Amino acid sequence: MGSNFKGKNIFIRALFFSLLFYPFGRAETVDKSFLTTLPPEEQAMKDEVDHWGLPFSDQLRRFISARSSFRNELGNRAPKNFILGIQHGLEKVAQNKYWFKGDYTSTVELEAARNEYECFQIAVLPDIGKSLSNVSVSPQDLRSRDSKEVIPSRMIEIYRVGYVKTVPARYPSLYTGPWPDYFLPNAPLEISGTDLGLFWVEIKVPEETSPGDYRGELTVRADSETVSVQLNLHVYDFTLPDRVPFPIAVWTNPRWPGGEEMTAEEYRPLVAEFLKHGVDPVSVGKQFFSLQENDFRVLDENLHFSFDRGLQLFEIPRAAPEQLKPLVEHLRRKGWIEKALIYSNQDEPDAELFRTENIPFYREMHSFYPELRIYLASEYHPQIDDGCDIWMTDLSTGEGVDFARNNSGKAELWFYYCHLPVRIDYIRPLIQAPNMMIDNEAVEHRLTLWLAWKYEIRGMFIWAGNWDWGGGDADRRDWENKGWHLPDKPSGFPYAGIHNGNGYLIYPGPCPSIRLKVIRDGLEDYGYFMELRKRAEHSASEKLRREAKKLLSIPEKVLIDSHYFNRNPRALIETRKEIARLIEALGE
Numbered sequence: 001m002g003s004n005f006k007g008k009n010i011f012i013r014a015l016f017f018s019l020l021f022y023p024f025g026r027a028e029t030v031d032k033s034f035l036t037t038l039p040p041e042e043q044a045m046k047d048e049v050d051h052w053g054l055p056f057s058d059q060l061r062r063f064i065s066a067r068s069s070f071r072n073e074l075g076n077r078a079p080k081n082f083i084l085g086i087q088h089g090l091e092k093v094a095q096n097k098y099w100f101k102g103d104y105t106s107t108v109e110l111e112a113a114r115n116e117y118e119c120f121q122i123a124v125l126p127d128i129g130k131s132l133s134n135v136s137v138s139p140q141d142l143r144s145r146d147s148k149e150v151i152p153s154r155m156i157e158i159y160r161v162g163y164v165k166t167v168p169a170r171y172p173s174l175y176t177g178p179w180p181d182y183f184l185p186n187a188p189l190e191i192s193g194t195d196l197g198l199f200w201v202e203i204k205v206p207e208e209t210s211p212g213d214y215r216g217e218l219t220v221r222a223d224s225e226t227v228s229v230q231l232n233l234h235v236y237d238f239t240l241p242d243r244v245p246f247p248i249a250v251w252t253n254p255r256w257p258g259g260e261e262m263t264a265e266e267y268r269p270l271v272a273e274f275l276k277h278g279v280d281p282v283s284v285g286k287q288f289f290s291l292q293e294n295d296f297r298v299l300d301e302n303l304h305f306s307f308d309r310g311l312q313l314f315e316i317p318r319a320a321p322e323q324l325k326p327l328v329e330h331l332r333r334k335g336w337i338e339k340a341l342i343y344s345n346q347d348e349p350d351a352e353l354f355r356t357e358n359i360p361f362y363r364e365m366h367s368f369y370p371e372l373r374i375y376l377a378s379e380y381h382p383q384i385d386d387g388c389d390i391w392m393t394d395l396s397t398g399e400g401v402d403f404a405r406n407n408s409g410k411a412e413l414w415f416y417y418c419h420l421p422v423r424i425d426y427i428r429p430l431i432q433a434p435n436m437m438i439d440n441e442a443v444e445h446r447l448t449l450w451l452a453w454k455y456e457i458r459g460m461f462i463w464a465g466n467w468d469w470g471g472g473d474a475d476r477r478d479w480e481n482k483g484w485h486l487p488d489k490p491s492g493f494p495y496a497g498i499h500n501g502n503g504y505l506i507y508p509g510p511c512p513s514i515r516l517k518v519i520r521d522g523l524e525d526y527g528y529f530m531e532l533r534k535r536a537e538h539s540a541s542e543k544l545r546r547e548a549k550k551l552l553s554i555p556e557k558v559l560i561d562s563h564y565f566n567r568n569p570r571a572l573i574e575t576r577k578e579i580a581r582l583i584e585a586l587g588e
Contacts, residue, residue, distance in 0.1 A: 031057050039129045041194045050099040051174040059098040066104040067127065074106060079225035081130045085123035085196070086229075089521060090442045090569035092514060095163050095178040097125040097196040107230045111577065114239040115207040116524055119517065121161070122229065124189070124197040124222060131192040135222045137199045142216035142233055149210050151203070151233070156218075159183035161198035161514070166439050166500040167488040171431040173439035179500075181438045181514050182484060182507045191222075200517070203233065211237035236580050243310035244278060244527040246452065248519065250465030250505065251315075252281040254288070257469045257476035257508060264288045264298050268305055273510040274465060275309035277520040281465055282341065285314030294326040303336065315341045321368040328369050337371055344376040344388055350423040351381050358387035377416045377461065379424040385409030392416035392461050395433035395562040396426045401455050402561075415452060418463035419499040420491060432563040436462055438486075438501035442518050443569045449522030450572070451562055453529045454554045462519075466510075468503025479508065528579045535586035544586055551579050 035046055038060075045056045054062075066085075071078040087093055087102030094100070100123055112118035126132050139156035143149070163178035180198060189197040201218065218229040252270060254262040262270075267287070274281040284306050288298040303314065314336075316327060331337040345361040346353045362374055363386075375390035380398045384391050384407070391411040393404045405413060417436050434444035434451065452460060469476060474485040484507065490497055505516045529552060536548035558575050559565035566572070 042128065045098070045194070050096070051094055052099075052101065056098065063098055063125075063128070070104045070106075074227070077227070079222065079227055080127075081225060082124055082126050082132060082222050084220060084227060084229065085125055087121040087123065088569065088573065089119040089121065089200075089514075089518065090446060090572065091121075092180050092442050093121055093123055093161070093196070093198050094175075095180070095196065095198075096194050097123075098194060100125060100196060106227060107232070109232050109234075110203070111234045111236065111580065112203070112205050113236045113524075113528075113580065114205050114209050114211075115242065116240045117202055117204050117520065118233070119200060119202045119521070122199045122201060122218070122220065124191060124199075124220060126191050126196075131190075132197070132222045133188075133190045135189040135191055135197050136220070137186070137201070138219050138221075139201070140217050140219070142203075142214040142231065144210070144212055144214050149212075149214075151206065151209060151214055151216075153216075155204045155206060157202045157204070158186040158218075159200040159202070159512075160185070160187060160189060161200050162484070164438055164484045164486065164501070167486050167498060169439070169500055170490075170497045173437075173500075174441070176439075179438045181501065183512050183514070183517075184480065184509075200514075202517070205233075205235055207239055209235050211235050237584050238531055238580075240524060240527045240531075243312070244523050244530070245312070246449070246523060246526050247312045247459040248279045248523065249282045249313060249315075249459065249461045250274065250279055251463065251467055252283045252465040253467050253469065255469065257471065257479065259470065264302060268302065270466065270506070270510045271302070271306055272309055273506060273512060274516075275306060275311060277512065277516050278310070278523040279462075279465070279505070279516070279519065280311055280313050281306075282313055282315040283465075284311070285340065286317040291317060291319055291323050291327060294330075296327070296330050300334070303334075311339075313339050313341055315343060316372075318342055318345065321365060324369070328372065341373050341375050341390070344374050348377055348379075348421055348423050349381075350379075353423075354378065354381040354384075354387055359383070362387045375414070375461075377418070377421065377463075380404060380407060383409070385411035390414055390459070394418065394421050394424065394430075395451070396428050396430045397421065397424045398427060400427045400562070401451075405455055405457075412458045414459040414461055415448065415457050416461050416463075417448065419502040420495050420497060422494050428563045434562075434565070436501070436505065436515055436519075437499060438515070440515075441567060442514065443567055443572060445515050445518040446522040446525070446569075446572065447559060447565055448519070449526045450554055450559060453526055453552075454559070455562075462505065464503050466504045466506050466508075469508065476508075525576060528576065528583070532579055532583050532586070535583055535588070539586050541586075544582065547582055548586070551575065551582065 048056050050059055067083050070083040084106055085100045085102045085104050086108055108120055110118050124135050137158050139153040141153050142151040161180045162182040162184055164181045165178050166176050168176050191197040214233045216231050220227045254267045271281045271284050284302050331340055344358050346357040349358055373389040376388035377392040388411055391408055392414040394416050434447045471487055474487045486500055505513055532548055533552055536545050539545055555575055557571045
């Protein structure tokens, strides 16, 4: 997802003029005098810093300067009670309007391939002391310069962004408090106090779209005021596949937060939402049927439903080989056995368990079903490929990713993302590597796919899709009205700690999360790498092949290794643009 938002460095400019006109003592007096005119919510923040460490005095100065610049940009079209902020999809926008770090503007610049999703965020920021009701965003068609081609407004999906209040964890994060994570269907918002209102805008570029420049508008309404956001989209001259052929697997649980079981009909929308984002809900292959009854009609319906939406892999139940025979024979007849996986019999084993349990299980299962692949999350053990066909390794575990790649043997190497693996040891702190928590920065989720490309990893597993909806000590029934509450008690031994968002990437509804969206964008990045490599291999230009080789190795300005990477999204965004332009230069 490549985005470019034009803006002015209003904070630096405001600070410059403040220092120019006021001696230090005088500036402090003026600031304190102005503070007394502000509402109680602002005065309560006077001694605090934001999640980037900026004092409230400078947050306030930044906001006031932004308001002035925004109104100057719009002139008599500017609303009196709010301003707008635009942010790309690689920053999680804090709920406090004074913490906003995007651009204060009404213009958005986007770039995307055909058949690609592209996103950005619109923040509606009430003026100081103002409240807003009935805040909404609505899209219009995008038209090419000559108006002969149209990307219809139905290809633009808008969500309300909801906030989850994180709880104090045992790992460092930018802050503890409301983090944006869940999406709700587009509907009006009410905004008060020091909050902003946030909308996520997502465009799907149709596969048949001609390359070139498109322009349209979105309308932001708040009470009786209206502002138009100009949207400029450049469509590249190449096409992404419907499903980038890189598996990302999650486990799903067909239960609602209160514990009630889903029907197959209720379960399928959950499956569809994951597949819409390029993620395989592999549990679809082991639910709603019994090995004792061997009635596979619902299983077949679920798998047909999933294959139609791009499912690449599914998991079957773990059982004695003799019990699996009718199911395996059925999958062979259907031509689906090559997509089937089975999880090993001991999760995250230590060396003794691996030797005495996992290896015998692997040998026995393969003696019956040699084509059935066994996968396992584990620290490295000698002869790891004697216990699994797919070995899933955590980024921080054991001797690190380079060691794992060089010692996986004949096993296919995947990355494993879980915030509390056990029976392991670390080479570096877990929190220094990208992960999938609510309070991880968005760029971390995106970089997981860049790391997979760099290290030639064949797939990823994320624990889990919706497994932790129950939430332990958190009641999540009627969550849309009550809010999504996170457990504040540590996980029980042998697990430990508090992990904000571990165990799910989606909310009941189903409602996607920012994390799921960013993972999907990273998967599209992987598709860019695949297209660049394919075209470079067939190019007659040595110069372009050299440029492609540098980008395919991933520039160090984006990442060095799994624990040393650039947290500023700008480097990733700019590198992605370079990749897209080189793809076009290489031609078919």
